Amino acid sequence: MDKISLVFWQKGTKEKADAQGFASFLDEWWQQCREWLAWPLKALSPENAPLFMVDLLADECDVQRYSGEPESLYRLRVKTAYANAKDAGTKAGLERIWARLGLGYIEISEREDAENWDIVRINVTESIISEKPELLKIIVEKYGRTCRRYEYTTVANIDLNILSASVEHFTDNMTAKLEL
Known part of the structure; x- marks a missing residue:
């Protein structure tokens, strides 16, 4: 200035x-x-406010802090609560919520089985299920579709080394005839 x-x-x-x-x-x-x-x-900014103010804002937004939740994730959930509530209930909305919270890869598929049409399959990285199972449960309860069953599948990233080599092959076909 x-x-x-x-x-x-x-x-x-x-x-x-x-x-x-x-x-x-x-x-x-x-x-x-x-x-x-x-x-x-x-x-009033969840990013900068003292934690007691964030708790008041969270209460206003119907966000509860789960046991062991990092403060940065809690503040981010409070900050994005209104946008998340607006996107709730749709496949694209759940993907946007996932991206806002910075949780990585997600793939959602619905109605794949004609008999069990109410199953929603969520494919995520294995680290989310192992590190933040409580968060996954909260997201599905708050922002998922009602009257749906959710199944989780995981994707694991592994390093794969493939060795390529040249393979040569030569064939020679000979026939012998015996005359008596």
Whole structure:
């Protein structure tokens, strides 16, 4: 932010010194006013607010912190609660919720079986199921479709080394005839 510079038409050093002092006083005062005005915005931002304020915002958004949840993930869930609620109940919405929370790969397939049409298969990386099973349960309960059964399948990333080599083959076919 630029400092205030006052141009005075008066001559002399005393007036210039007074003008510079007044300008620095106005700079400091305006900075303090900006901090006062910005405080409510900081207090209502789940990213910067004290944890007790995040808890109040979470209560307002119907987000509960589960046992062992990292604070950063909790703040992110509170921040995205309204957008997540808006996207709830659809396949594309669940994929967007997954992306907002930064949970990685997800693939959702519905109605694959004609007999069990209410099954929704969610294919995710194995680390999500092993590291954050409680979060997965909360996401499906809050933002999934009602009257559906969910099945989880996992994808595991493995390093695969394949050696390719040249294979040559030569055949020679000979026949022998015996005459008596």
